[in-house]
Amino acid sequence: xxxxxxxxxxxxxxxxxxxxxxxxxxxxxxxxxxxxxxxxxxxxxxxxxxxxxxxxxxxxxxxxxxxxxxxxxxxxxxxxxxxxxxxxxxxxxxxxxxxxxxxxxxxxxxxxxxxxxxxxxxxxxxxxxxxxxxxxxxxxxxxxxxxxxxxxxxxxxxxxxxxxxxxxxxxxxxxxxxxxxxxxxxxxxxxxxxxxxxxxxxxxxxxxxxxxxxxxxxxxx
Amino acid sequence: xxxxxxxxxxxxxxxxxxxxxxxxxxxxxxxxxxxxxxxxxxxxxxxxxxxxxxxxxxxxxxxxxxxxxxxxxxxxxxxxxxxxxxxxxxxxxxxxxxxxxxxxxxxxxxxxxxxxxxxxxxxxxxxxxxxxxxxxxxxxxxxxxxxxxxxxxxxxxxxxxxxxxxxxxxxxxxxxxxxxxxxxxxxxxxxxxxxxxxxxxxxxxxxxxxxxxxxxxxxxxxxxxxxxxxxxxxxxxxxxxxxxxxxxxxxxxxxxxxxxxxxxxxxxxxx
Numbered sequence: 003x004x005x006x007x008x009x010x011x012x013x014x015x016x017x018x019x020x021x022x023x024x025x026x027x028x029x030x031x032x033x034x035x036x037x038x039x040x041x042x043x044x045x046x047x048x049x050x051x052x053x054x055x056x057x058x059x060x061x062x063x064x065x066x067x068x069x070x071x072x073x074x075x076x077x078x079x080x081x082x083x084x085x086x087x088x089x090x091x092x093x094x095x096x097x098x099x100x101x102x103x104x105x106x107x108x109x110x111x112x113x114x115x116x117x118x119x120x121x122x123x124x125x126x127x128x129x130x131x132x133x134x135x136x137x138x139x140x141x142x143x144x145x146x147x148x149x150x151x152x153x154x155x156x157x158x159x160x161x162x163x164x165x166x167x168x169x170x171x172x173x174x175x176x177x178x179x180x181x182x183x184x185x186x187x188x189x190x191x192x193x194x195x196x197x198x199x200x201x202x203x204x205x206x207x208x209x210x211x212x213x214x215x216x217x218x219x220x221x222x223x
Numbered sequence: 224x225x226x227x228x229x230x231x232x233x234x235x236x237x238x239x240x241x242x243x244x245x246x247x248x249x250x251x252x253x254x255x256x257x258x259x260x261x262x263x264x265x266x267x268x269x270x271x272x273x274x275x276x277x278x279x280x281x282x283x284x285x286x287x288x289x290x291x292x293x294x295x296x297x298x299x300x301x302x303x304x305x306x307x308x309x310x311x312x313x314x315x316x317x318x319x320x321x322x323x324x325x326x327x328x329x330x331x332x333x334x335x336x337x338x339x340x341x342x343x344x345x346x347x348x349x350x351x352x353x354x355x356x357x358x359x360x361x362x363x364x365x366x367x368x369x370x371x372x373x374x375x376x377x378x379x380x381x382x383x384x385x386x387x388x389x390x391x392x393x394x395x396x397x398x399x400x401x402x403x404x405x406x407x408x409x410x411x412x413x414x415x416x417x418x419x420x421x422x423x424x425x426x427x428x429x430x431x432x433x434x435x436x437x438x439x440x441x442x443x444x445x446x447x448x449x450x451x452x453x454x455x456x457x458x459x460x461x462x463x464x465x466x467x468x469x470x471x472x473x474x475x476x477x478x479x480x481x482x483x484x485x486x487x488x489x490x491x492x493x494x
Contacts, residue, residue, distance in 0.1 A: 122338070122396075125288055125326070125331040126403060127323050128350075129323065136350070136354060137339055140341045141340065144341075220341045220383065
């Protein structure tokens, strides 16, 4: 069976799987951004306890395997009374893991804003929250967008792991069709192509566009 | 611990200075940058601080802006303690809230302008009034446009800082500081990062302020001619304290101390 015949036969299944992958990607991305922001800001706190919480979180989620974290969230947390359905467990694990990496990007982005910007905002008597939110973060964001583009592609590829807890994503569909037809080259070949197209022609151009918008806002374009 | 009872809770009587440094000491580790500084600046007075680098002159401004803490002494602004506050009849180090309230009376312009790059000139000026003073956008826009007009930047109000020259950026920065209606303005080497041909446009704005407004100003500069023209008083700093101070004509024309003479002749040679 050629790849074209394969696509003609199985495209509805792949489309469904791609939809689930897209949903996992978007939800995990939103979670990762939220966590990265909170953990990144906490890591810059003057309070040692707050900083400690953030450091511990980052260490655990960056220092251990995403697959193990996924299994923990799906199989072990229920033993402690927290039961998540597989779809939720999937994006929560991916989001929490990549959020830990993102926290370092947030911290680095904030620290890359020149000290003079803090001082100017301080001299205007702005409150610490407003200094951060209105002056520092918008500038930090521009600096950290390029590495975030990389991180999101990493995140997309990592969502394939959720197939291991039977979330019916793109990878799950490919495995299923492979299991019933033994057309391995076509099934996994198509999966490869879809992941690549998703990353290369959707995520990357979107991030480029966002960078352009932010640059224009800074008047740098 | 320093005995705080030697400092009044607030200044009383006639002729309260707008700014008073009382016995202020600043150390970085073992290095004493300022040693028991006493300095008064009267309301409406323009005082210029000169001196070799490392003499502590910029630190004076930064302490007044509360960008630097002090190790000993008290700074008063408009009769009220800035670096300290009253608690149970005694002075204690100021809380962040007290500092924020007090420093809203002080405006500062920096050597490197420090305009917010993600905002236009107008938005830079409106930021403080809207976000800190709680002014309506309409009112803040009016005030900001008036000030941008004052500094000759009204035509560029919708430009981002990256589109402006250094001199233009510094003029916007002056307008931004003035938009908070400070009682005291601080100018920290505001012409040092500028190309020679645009220094004049910034000094002219400051000259204008001195002539037409009754602002109390404290300036650090290397432009001796400019300082001589517009200052009411010059303070020569050396090694963390005031070596000599006086009216511009006296200090520049007839310096009494040897270090002042050496510094001024070195500056004159450099040109």
